Amino acid sequence: xxxxxxxxxxxxxxxxxxxxxxxxxxxxxxxxxxxxxxxxxxxxxxxxxxxxxxxxxxxxxxxxxxxxxxxxxxxxxxxxxxxxxxxxxxxx
Numbered sequence: 785x786x787x788x789x790x791x792x793x794x795x796x797x798x799x800x801x802x803x804x805x806x807x808x809x810x811x812x813x814x815x816x817x818x819x820x821x822x823x824x825x826x827x828x829x830x831x832x833x834x835x836x837x838x839x840x841x842x843x844x845x846x847x848x849x850x851x852x853x854x855x856x857x858x859x860x861x862x863x864x865x866x867x868x869x870x871x872x873x874x875x876x
Contacts, residue, residue: 788814821862833866 788810796806817835820827826836842858866874 829867831867831869833864833870835862835864837861838863 789807792806792810793803794806795801795809796803799806801809817827821835821837824837826834828834838861840859840861843856844853845856846853
């Protein structure tokens with residue numbers, strides 16, 4: 785598992801920055817993706833993939849324990865679609 789701090793440390797090491805500067809860069813990237821998602825825009829990182837908001841409509845579901853029908857509220861979800869280059873790298 786890779787953490788935000790590990791990504792920030794790698795950026796700092798590879799680019800001669802301090803760990804605080806690396807952490808700021810990582811937080812800015814995630815903040816930009818979050819801002820785009822909250823406004824409904826898509827974020828695309830060439831060679832990595834796209835983040836986009838998908839809306840799921842309200843639906844009925846069944847409680848498996850009681851069998852009762854319940855309503856599940858509509859929700860927005862952040863979906864990630866990997867780029868072809870990333871898929872190719874994973875499937876080597």
